[in-house]
Amino acid sequence: MTTNNFPKGFLWGGATAANQLEGAYQEGGKGLSLPDVMPGGKDRMKIIASPDFDFKIKPDYVYPNHIGIDHYHHYKEDIALFAEMGFKCYRFSIAWSRIFPNGDEETPNEEGLKFYDSLIDECLKHDIEPVITISHYELPLHLITEYGSWKNKKLIDFYERFARTVLTRYQDKVKYWMTFNEINSAAHFPIMSQGLTTSNGADDKKNIYQSWHNQFVASAKAVKIGHELNPDMKIGCMILYATTYSYDSNPKNQLATLQDNQANNFFCADVQVRGHYPAYTKSLLARQGVQLSDIDYTDGELALLAQYPVDYIGFSYYMSSVVDVTHENQETADGNMIGGVKNPFLKSSDWGWQIDPTGLRIALNQLSDRYQKPVFVVENGLGAVDKPDENHYVADDYRIDYLREHIEAISQAIDDGVDVMGYTPWGCIDLVSASTGEMSKRYGFIYVDEDDEGHGTFKRYKKKSFDWYKKVISTNGADL
Numbered sequence: 001m002t003t004n005n006f007p008k009g010f011l012w013g014g015a016t017a018a019n020q021l022e023g024a025y026q027e028g029g030k031g032l033s034l035p036d037v038m039p040g041g042k043d044r045m046k047i048i049a050s051p052d053f054d055f056k057i058k059p060d061y062v063y064p065n066h067i068g069i070d071h072y073h074h075y076k077e078d079i080a081l082f083a084e085m086g087f088k089c090y091r092f093s094i095a096w097s098r099i100f101p102n103g104d105e106e107t108p109n110e111e112g113l114k115f116y117d118s119l120i121d122e123c124l125k126h127d128i129e130p131v132i133t134i135s136h137y138e139l140p141l142h143l144i145t146e147y148g149s150w151k152n153k154k155l156i157d158f159y160e161r162f163a164r165t166v167l168t169r170y171q172d173k174v175k176y177w178m179t180f181n182e183i184n185s186a187a188h189f190p191i192m193s194q195g196l197t198t199s200n201g202a203d204d205k206k207n208i209y210q211s212w213h214n215q216f217v218a219s220a221k222a223v224k225i226g227h228e229l230n231p232d233m234k235i236g237c238m239i240l241y242a243t244t245y246s247y248d249s250n251p252k253n254q255l256a257t258l259q260d261n262q263a264n265n266f267f268c269a270d271v272q273v274r275g276h277y278p279a280y281t282k283s284l285l286a287r288q289g290v291q292l293s294d295i296d297y298t299d300g301e302l303a304l305l306a307q308y309p310v311d312y313i314g315f316s317y318y319m320s321s322v323v324d325v326t327h328e329n330q331e332t333a334d335g336n337m338i339g340g341v342k343n344p345f346l347k348s349s350d351w352g353w354q355i356d357p358t359g360l361r362i363a364l365n366q367l368s369d370r371y372q373k374p375v376f377v378v379e380n381g382l383g384a385v386d387k388p389d390e391n392h393y394v395a396d397d398y399r400i401d402y403l404r405e406h407i408e409a410i411s412q413a414i415d416d417g418v419d420v421m422g423y424t425p426w427g428c429i430d431l432v433s434a435s436t437g438e439m440s441k442r443y444g445f446i447y448v449d450e451d452d453e454g455h456g457t458f459k460r461y462k463k464k465s466f467d468w469y470k471k472v473i474s475t476n477g478a479d480l
């Protein structure tokens with residue numbers, strides 16, 4: 001298909017997160033972070049969900065985030081490859097535990113900042129616009145073990161200090177920011193974004209809502225700091241969005257779908273974009289056994305939310321979901337991190353995530369209609385098993401097909417009138433999977449020779465999709 005409606009300046013690029021690619025988990029003064037104690041493998045989430053999980057490194061597990069893809073020592077080579085593809089932007093995160101190793105120090109770790117100075121300068125040298133996620137699933141461990149994580153209001157101050165440090169340092173170099181990665185993912189798996197699991201209070205829903213409230217306040221503070229430093233800064237929220245369908249026209253399923261959307265897709269963005277809690281907050285909390293009076297909030301905090309909403313909506317999109325509350329024994333979409341009923345019209349990835357490009361067009365329209373602000377697809381992609389040939393070449397036509405169909409959906413949404421800022425496919429270079437800690441779940445245009453145990457040469461090889469994406473960018477999406 002050819003299409004030529006992508007606006008001039010459309011931000012084509014790719015996305016990563018510090019903890020999933022940097023490695024060097026104890027270098028440069030870095031402290032331990034949550035992913036450093038998350039074992040690799042398909043049972044990662046089960047192990048963490050155990051009531052006995054104690055946030056400690058154990059000799060009998062492998063910890064892939066310790067090594068990542070050793071981007072810490074390869075970042076120049078990696079950014080040069082992104083530049084060769086023609087990236088206009090690169091979305092990455094700053095590891096909080098490199099800047100404040102324990103999270104509660106008064107002064108930042110200069111060595112950590114130096115690493116990001118160089119990383120950012122390297123991007124700018126290649127005319128790549130940095131797009132930074134301030135916090136991407138990477139809490140300093142100490143903030144979890146000593147403070148009980150985000151349910152403790154003290155984390156607002158620690159985050160503020162971290163955000164102020166990096167926003168100030170990079171105010172003249174970085175225009176695009178996001179405050180928290182997939183802030184709403186705590187509705188499904190609170191460990192990653194809130195540092196909460198069964199062993200430290202995740203099963204009590206009021207902790208989830210208190211953590212969100214604290215994060216909303218922290219996010220608003222970051223927007224305030226950023227805009228005061230540089231009014232041109234664009235600071236977005238970042239949500240996990242899964243277009244959610246009703247299984248059928250039964251009004252009970254329709255109502256359940258509406259409520260599911262409120263709980264899982266919209267609640268956090270409603271607060272962060274509109275600057276106030278939505279009218280359905282009380283009933284949403286009540287459905288989960290939480291009262292408004294359970295939440296510790298002040299008028300001053302609510303005023304801050306109102307005064308400093310985000311500038312745009314960043315979101316990840318991998319899959320859609322189906323709601324059915326009327327049939328028993330329905331086949332479930334187990335692979336979907338967000339659950340739901342299996343959709344008979346969709347195929348799934350190797351990891352069971354249901355693939356739905358049309359759902360992306362719907363998502364873009366829904367978010368744009370609801371918020372009337374620009375939207376940015378900051379994650380999308382296919383996690384697949386790649387089989388390199390003897391020259392380490394991966395002919396990943398399946399990935400090209402996936403990305404092409406999703407880019408077409410974006411193009412159609414642009415025709416629908418949606419203001420789309422850009423597209424940064426996830427894991428533009430192979431990295432450690434967040435949900436399973438595997439290397440074998442690959443998303444990249446660039447193959448990294450490394451296995452699930454962290455063995456390999458760490459050499460980088462261009463996949464077939466590398467040249468394809470280069471052509472897409474050079475034609476501004478006209479040649480897919």
Ligand code: BG6
Pocket residue numbers: 017020137181182240316379383426432433434435436441
């Ligand atoms: C998003 C996260 O949920 O999905 C990323 O923001 C993550 O950190 C990505 O890596 C893909 O998920 P996974 O589990 O396949 O790595």
